[in-house]
Amino acid sequence: MGRAPCCDKANVKRGPWSPEEDAALRSYVERHGTGGNWISLPQKAGLKRCGKSCRLRWLNYLRPDIKHGGFTEEEDKIIFSLYKTIGSRWSVIASHLHGRTDNDVKNYWNTKLMKKIMAAGETINSPAANSQITNKFHHPSPSTPATSPPDQIPVMKAEAFLPPTTLDSNFPYPSEPYPLPQLPAEFAATGYSFSPPADDLSVSFSASSSSITMDDSEGVYFNQAAAFFPEHGFSSWTELLGGFMTSSVYQNLYS
DNA sequence: AAGCGTTCCAACCGCGTGAGA
């Protein structure tokens, strides 16, 4: 038994979008938004399209901030760097490139960038291979936990996590990942260990003190209060860690 | 000019996931 189709294929138009359909979708979304429901949108907008198709058309083509074609050298570097670290997670990669969609980045990688990199003689390690990297760091040694956390709840600066180096001007990049961030001194004072992302970009964190907790979607908490990164523009660990990888991302976030 | 192969990218497909009933 297969999966039920998302819409009645016999009654929806498929294939390339006409300028009239584009105009109808753009006009509707600009006036009403998506309403969080793509399934009912086509009917409301007077389109004989599947909701999924509308969503894709809007996200990949009609959105006002979309950039098409003409990837820059800097964007090449970012894509390659992230691909080597997290693999084909195109939506994550695209989130680090202003105005680019996952589809755009994926197409660009598959048709151009991969060939460019291969031609340059670079090897592309799989994320699984990258996960073998074991440069986990521990500050301080778990055997020497700090005695007491600071009384004040620190507002951590994401800058404190940035790698000490800037982007290598040589392209393609070397195989090694970028240096992982040093955790702020406030954490060191409590005794903790931190494992950098592996194949799934997950982060494991443990602290000998109960004052610090980390949550994949919420951020880092210190004494039960948000310590950093939602308020610094990061919405997830993936974003935060992506920020470590490219100085341009850093510049975008803090400019 | 015609035929054929290749490249590129918009669009589709089906799966995983999370929210809500």
Add this chain to the structure above:
DNA sequence: TTCTCACGCGGTTGGAACGCT
């Protein structure tokens, strides 16, 4: 707890555009 549904994602496909012979 289970089920349903919609969303978002990555992989794949179809066909237009382009280049070569």
